[in-house]
Amino acid sequence: MLSGKHILLIIGGGIAAYKSLDLIRRLRERGARVTPVLTRSGEEFVAPLSVSALTGVKVFRDLFDLGDEAEMGHIQLSRAADLLVVAPATADLMAKMAQGTANDLASTLLLATDTPVLLAPAMNVRMWTHPATQRNIATLRSDGIGMIGPNDGDMACGEYGPGRMAEPLEIVAAIEARLGDGPLKGKRVVVTSGPTHEPIDPVRYIANRSSGAQGTAIARALAALGAEVVFVTGPAEVPAPEGVQVVSVQTAQEMLKAVEAALPADAGVFAAAVADWRVEGASGRKLKKSKDGLPTLSFAENPDILKTISQRSTDRPPLVVGFAAETDDVLANATSKRLRKGCDWIVANDVSPSTGIMGGSENAVTLITDAGAEEWPRMGKDAVAQQLAQRIAAELA
Ligand code: CTP
Numbered sequence: 001m002l003s004g005k006h007i008l009l010i011i012g013g014g015i016a017a018y019k020s021l022d023l024i025r026r027l028r029e030r031g032a033r034v035t036p037v038l039t040r041s042g043e044e045f046v047a048p049l050s051v052s053a054l055t056g057v058k059v060f061r062d063l064f065d066l067g068d069e070a071e072m073g074h075i076q077l078s079r080a081a082d083l084l085v086v087a088p089a090t091a092d093l094m095a096k097m098a099q100g101t102a103n104d105l106a107s108t109l110l111l112a113t114d115t116p117v118l119l120a121p122a123m124n125v126r127m128w129t130h131p132a133t134q135r136n137i138a139t140l141r142s143d144g145i146g147m148i149g150p151n152d153g154d155m156a157c158g159e160y161g162p163g164r165m166a167e168p169l170e171i172v173a174a175i176e177a178r179l180g181d182g183p184l185k186g187k188r189v190v191v192t193s194g195p196t197h198e199p200i201d202p203v204r205y206i207a208n209r210s211s212g213a214q215g216t217a218i219a220r221a222l223a224a225l226g227a228e229v230v231f232v233t234g235p236a237e238v239p240a241p242e243g244v245q246v247v248s249v250q251t252a253q254e255m256l257k258a259v260e261a262a263l264p265a266d267a268g269v270f271a272a273a274v275a276d277w278r279v280e281g282a283s284g285r286k287l288k289k290s291k292d293g294l295p296t297l298s299f300a301e302n303p304d305i306l307k308t309i310s311q312r313s314t315d316r317p318p319l320v321v322g323f324a325a326e327t328d329d330v331l332a333n334a335t336s337k338r339l340r341k342g343c344d345w346i347v348a349n350d351v352s353p354s355t356g357i358m359g360g361s362e363n364a365v366t367l368i369t370d371a372g373a374e375e376w377p378r379m380g381k382d383a384v385a386q387q388l389a390q391r392i393a394a395e396l397a
Contacts, residue, residue, distance in 0.1 A: 085120070201284075
């Protein structure tokens with residue numbers, strides 16, 4: 001619920017602006033007060049009248065509207081809310097924010113505010129992946145700006161890829177996580193999840209078995225306690241949780257890059273089943289059956305993401321949590337793995353086929369910390385996730 005909360009919603013100019021009308025409705029249903037600001041280009045996509053009808057208040061549009069300055073100066077407007085939400089956040093608006101430009105009402109409010117800001121970016125896939133946009137995003141992240149999305153998908157311009165604005169309910173969940181008073185409020189956590197797929201050729205790959213269920217449950221539990229979660233996932237079977245920033249990757253190398261791009265963070269939870277090897281010189285063309293015999297694959301070692309992050313000299317998250325899926329000598333193997341990788345905690349579990357844990361809904365884990373090993377009773381993966389999230393919250397408090 002968001003009753004009593006005040007949100008300043010800046011609607012940028014993009015086709016996704018139509019979704020901001022639904023966002024207003026969802027926020028008001030939950031009891032939030034929404035003050036709308038429409039940029040010049042935003043007005044090309046949604047009518048000011050629709051926005052004011054849905055919010056029940058006037059729409060702020062122009063920096064030099066003296067009437068508004070008399071009623072409420074732009075400085076005050078930028079600070080009266082509990083959260084500033086920009087949806088859609090266009091490439092242009094984000095570039096202005098990263099530069100500190102203030103040449104219209106929206107950019108001036110964003111520069112003048114001392115209130116947390118959440119962006120829901122939306123743009124063409126090429127604009128999103130452009131190094132200039134990625135540089136701006138890195139700057140905004142290090143300035144403490146929150147982001148939800150963008151998601152992968154079909155885009156209005158006919159292309160496919162990252163750039164679609166997060167759905168209104170995902171944005172609402174991110175707002176609730178931020179404005180709720182959970183113990184992880186203000187903390188940023190990176191979670192890896194799912195398997196990685198290492199290509200052999202365009203149609204074949206090697207992978208570990210992983211549904212992504214445990215990592216997804218952990219990301220959801222952390223977000224429910226108020227954390228800003230960056231969820232870096234390989235191709236998992238279960239859908240990604242709502243209210244987190246989802247970064248989809250295929251390979252271990254991509255996963256490491258995405259995790260590094262998400263730093264700095266207060267904690268990292270590495271639940272992914274990363275393939276330890278990739279096929280060296282994967283073929284760009286489909287390998288064909290041949291009379292000359294079977295193909296020979298040679299392997300190269302993948303980066304160990306947990307170890308790389310645990311042993312970083314800069315931006316190492318203060319709490320790094322790894323997993324150890326073992327079939328024999330669980331405790332001894334996991335204890336030495338914690339030291340070898342340099343992480344703070346290891347969540348160890350026995351994945352022998354007889355336990356039914358792999359692919360199942362339950363887990364039985366032992367948490368290994370500096371203080372020793374703590375055996376948790378067998379419980380659902382959601383319960384394991386909630387207990388772990390509580391422990392992380394206590395540690396970061
Ligand atoms: N991990 C990782 N990057 C890798 C391999 C593993 O980040 N390339 C992380 C996993 O996400 C997990 C932890 O390391 O948190 C342990 O993974 P596991 O597969 O159990 O360990 P390995 O390093 O593969 O060790 P071993 O093969 O000796 O069991």
